[in-house]
Amino acid sequence: MFLHGNWGELGLIKHYVGIDIGKQTHVACVLNAENAFSKHLHFNSLRPGFEKLLSFLASLGCSKGETIIGCEATGHYWLTLFEKLKGEGFTVFVLNPLQVHSFRNENIRSLKTDDRDCELIATVLRFGIGVSAEMPNESLYQLRELSRFRHDLVRQISSIKVKVLSVLDRVFPEYQTIFRNIFGLASTAVLTQYPTVEAIAALDISKLTKVLETPSRKRFSKAQAEKLQQHARHSD
DSSP states (O other): OEEEOOGGGSOOOOEEEEEEOOSSEEEEEEEETTSOBOOOEEEESSHHHHHHHHHHHHHTTOOGGGEEEEEEOOTTTHHHHHHHHHHTTOEEEEEOHHHHHHHHHHHOTTOOSHHHHHHHHHHHHHHTOSEEEOOOOHHHHHHHHHHHHHHHHHHHHHHHHHHHHHHHHHHOGGGGGTOSOTTSHHHHHHHHHOOSHHHHHHSOHHHHHHHHHHHHTTSSOHHHHHHHHHHHHHOO
């Protein structure tokens, strides 16, 4: 859930921490009240990397009540760091990447490299603009992730089915006249055990009948098996 943030009302802020999120390595820097940037810190997403970040912040005097931390909502890579920082008591804002990108283009055209992105994020925090994100309810978040996973699986299955039908149309076009559902249990059993036209054509008719009868609960009989085999023997 994305909410417009106004972190200028949080009180006296002395440090603005920008973190550029990467797949394996993050980059952090601190902007102080005098508008001066610290050196960059590169750290990984594992526990030692997080402890390295905490030590870095402590060395710069970034107390929890006077520091705000910002990062971009980059994929899912920000989630672990967000939860750890919140658990340590820090105020953390997750920024909309589109807002940060827009700020870069309109105001700070020189900040384009990955190492400089953390400075940009810290600057956005100092200006008190942008869009912040809050962690959703855990159950809702899990449901959202499961829904996305299911959507991806359905999309992949649909793509694979299209490819299977394309191959069948080329190598055994008559096959689809036997089955109402190419991906039903009976058809799948045939294609799994005898995936070529030659194998179906040479198969003993009693074996082919059994392959069809068992998964279809005898809705497919010897007549359908014979018809399928004849199509296989005469297929172009």
